[in-house]
Amino acid sequence: MKPIRILIRSVSSAFKSVVRNLSLSIASISCIIITLILVAFAILLSANVNNFTKDIEGDLTVVVFVNKDATDENIEDLKKNIDVVPNIKEITYKSKDQMKEEMQKENEAFDKIMSEWKEGENPLQPCFIILVNDIESIGETANTIKNLEHVDIVKYGEGMVERLVSIFDIVKKVTIVAVVALVFVTAFLISNTIKITIYSRKNEIDIMRLVGTSNMVIKLPFLFEGLFLGILGSIIPVLVTIYGYVFFYDKMGGVLFTDIISLIEPYNFVFQISGALVIIGAIVGMYGSYKSVRKYLKI
Amino acid sequence: MSFIELQNVYKIYKNGVTAVADMNLKINKGDFVFVIGHTACGKSTLIKMLYREEKPTKGSVYVGGINVAKLKNSKVYKLRRKIGIVFQDYKLLPKLTAYENVAFVLQSYGYKESEIKPKVIEALSRVGLKEKLRSFPDEMSGGEQQRVCIARAIVNKPKVLVCDEPTGNLDPDTSKEIMNVLSNINKEMGTTIIMATHDRDIVNRMKKRVVVIKNGVLAGDYEKGSYKVDEAH
Numbered sequence: 001m002k003p004i005r006i007l008i009r010s011v012s013s014a015f016k017s018v019v020r021n022l023s024l025s026i027a028s029i030s031c032i033i034i035t036l037i038l039v040a041f042a043i044l045l046s047a048n049v050n051n052f053t054k055d056i057e058g059d060l061t062v063v064v065f066v067n068k069d070a071t072d073e074n075i076e077d078l079k080k081n082i083d084v085v086p087n088i089k090e091i092t093y094k095s096k097d098q099m100k101e102e103m104q105k106e107n108e109a110f111d112k113i114m115s116e117w118k119e120g121e122n123p124l125q126p127c128f129i130i131l132v133n134d135i136e137s138i139g140e141t142a143n144t145i146k147n148l149e150h151v152d153i154v155k156y157g158e159g160m161v162e163r164l165v166s167i168f169d170i171v172k173k174v175t176i177v178a179v180v181a182l183v184f185v186t187a188f189l190i191s192n193t194i195k196i197t198i199y200s201r202k203n204e205i206d207i208m209r210l211v212g213t214s215n216m217v218i219k220l221p222f223l224f225e226g227l228f229l230g231i232l233g234s235i236i237p238v239l240v241t242i243y244g245y246v247f248f249y250d251k252m253g254g255v256l257f258t259d260i261i262s263l264i265e266p267y268n269f270v271f272q273i274s275g276a277l278v279i280i281g282a283i284v285g286m287y288g289s290y291k292s293v294r295k296y297l298k299i
Numbered sequence: 300m301s302f303i304e305l306q307n308v309y310k311i312y313k314n315g316v317t318a319v320a321d322m323n324l325k326i327n328k329g330d331f332v333f334v335i336g337h338t339a340c341g342k343s344t345l346i347k348m349l350y351r352e353e354k355p356t357k358g359s360v361y362v363g364g365i366n367v368a369k370l371k372n373s374k375v376y377k378l379r380r381k382i383g384i385v386f387q388d389y390k391l392l393p394k395l396t397a398y399e400n401v402a403f404v405l406q407s408y409g410y411k412e413s414e415i416k417p418k419v420i421e422a423l424s425r426v427g428l429k430e431k432l433r434s435f436p437d438e439m440s441g442g443e444q445q446r447v448c449i450a451r452a453i454v455n456k457p458k459v460l461v462c463d464e465p466t467g468n469l470d471p472d473t474s475k476e477i478m479n480v481l482s483n484i485n486k487e488m489g490t491t492i493i494m495a496t497h498d499r500d501i502v503n504r505m506k507k508r509v510v511v512i513k514n515g516v517l518a519g520d521y522e523k524g525s526y527k528v529d530e531a532h
């Protein structure tokens with residue numbers, strides 16, 4: 001088969017070229033390695049942040065205690081007012097009696113004390129349990145509610161978790177910017193390597209053109225060379241990802257600082273990321289060589 | 300229409316030099332034609348237009364019925380597979396042996412190794428280099444290197460062979476040998492040969508058609524060596 005033979009010859013020519021221009025190849029590969037390790041870090045981080053924000057979002061609630069002297073009508077009004085506050089996902093009302101029941105079920109000591117309360121005697125306050133949509137603006141939401149009529153106390157989430165989430169979010173954004181910048185630097189370096197390969201083989205290319213080699217056959221080895229550089233550059237980041245994340249996960253016992261934040265299980269997570277790294281490396285490599293082939297191999 | 304035909308061809312380079320002006324020329328299949336003239340008269344330019352290394356500024360250049368002047372860049376390789384080119388400086392790849400330098404062409408076309416081998420051996424035998432398959436260019440004489448270049452040009456059995464001063468770097472005896480090789484190719488394979496040269500002895504001895512160019516213009520066209528060198532100089 002002609003196309004397959006051409007493909008095999010292109011691949012072997014590309015491979016020889018990587019070896020022939022070893023120092024340049026190593027420079028490009030190093031850059032890909034750094035970029036891909038950062039890419040891996042960014043993916044690991046955002047996947048985990050997304051994962052545990054989702055986890056926490058389910059749990060993180062605003063509890064609104066209603067004034068003791070509020071009438072049923074007042075409570076009805078308050079519910080309507082809370083309803084129009086932005087960022088509210090779900091509102092559940094708990095009357096004094098419901099609170100008492102729940103607390104009694106939860107804890108024996110409470111049960112003992114509360115069962116001694118007389119009929120109608122209940123010092124607990126009724127409350128609303130509110131789920132929010134966006135965890136990052138939970139503070140704002142709580143403040144708005146606090147200013148509503150008949151509201152006594154507003155309590156929400158654990159500040160640490162919230163702050164952690166926003167710190168991770170910043171780290172995630174910075175990493176993504178760095179990755180984008182590095183991807184461009186890498187593509188540039190690869191295209192430079194390919195440019196030099198093209199020049200170093202100018203003689204051969206000129207002769208190929210004169211003897212009627214098709215343009216595709218002339219270009220293919222250079223595209224493969226970029227592809228190789230990309231794939232070779234992804235090997236170390238893949239190993240770092242697999243061993244690094246498994247080690248980190250084990251060391252941390254599957255959680256990050258607190259039991260609330262659980263890490264994503266390493267398998268098959270690390271393999272998915274590895275696949276993504278190889279694909280990104282290949283694409284960046286091909287893109288870099290494509291740029292040079294277009295620019296310096298005008299036919 | 301003749302096998303090769305130039306119709307009112309002009310070539311004006313970007314720097315304003317008119318290298319070829321209003322040239323009309325017909326060459327039949329199987330002909331052997333010398334193109335001669337003073338230095339810078341436009342011989343190389345004419346040859347380069349045949350294999351579309353240069354595009355005519357005006358006019359048509361037909362090779363095997365195709366107007367090469369109108370050929371898209373992406374299709375030029377198809378033309379070059381039908382034209383063998385022999386260079387004054389051989390243009391061999393120094394790291395490849397004689398065999399590899401010739402085989403390289405067919406490999407790049409995607410031929411099978413088993414198809415390539417007999418074709419390469421045949422081409423190298425035709426130029427008398429069967430014994431030097433494994434020699435590298437720097438292990439061969441100028442004449443031998445030129446033969447490898449010719450073998451490479453004929454390995455795909457082209458209908459036309461264009462040669463730009465193929466003996467320009469060779470001594471008279473070696474030049475004679477090269478001319479014998481070309482003459483045999485013309486006779487045995489029926490290949491049309493167009494050769495630009497400065498070499499008066501060769502032109503006079505071969506008794507072939509002679510096309511004379513003067514300052515880019517066709518100044519004479521002589522059959523069977525009836526040309527006298529003095530007429531051009």
Ligand SMILES: Nc1ncnc2c1ncn2[C@@H]1O[C@H](COP(=O)(O)OP(=O)(O)OP(=O)(O)O)[C@@H](O)[C@H]1O
Pocket residue numbers: 312313314316317318336337338339340341342343344345
């Ligand atoms: N690429 C180019 N750009 C501009 N001018 C050119 C180019 N190639 C050739 N010329 C000019 O065109 C004219 C014809 O050149 P050409 O090479 O065709 O001559 P020639 O007959 O082959 O000469 P020689 O016998 O020395 O090889 C010359 O004046 C030359 O300087």
Ligand SMILES: [Mg+2]
Pocket residue numbers: 342343344463
């Ligand atoms: Mg010339």
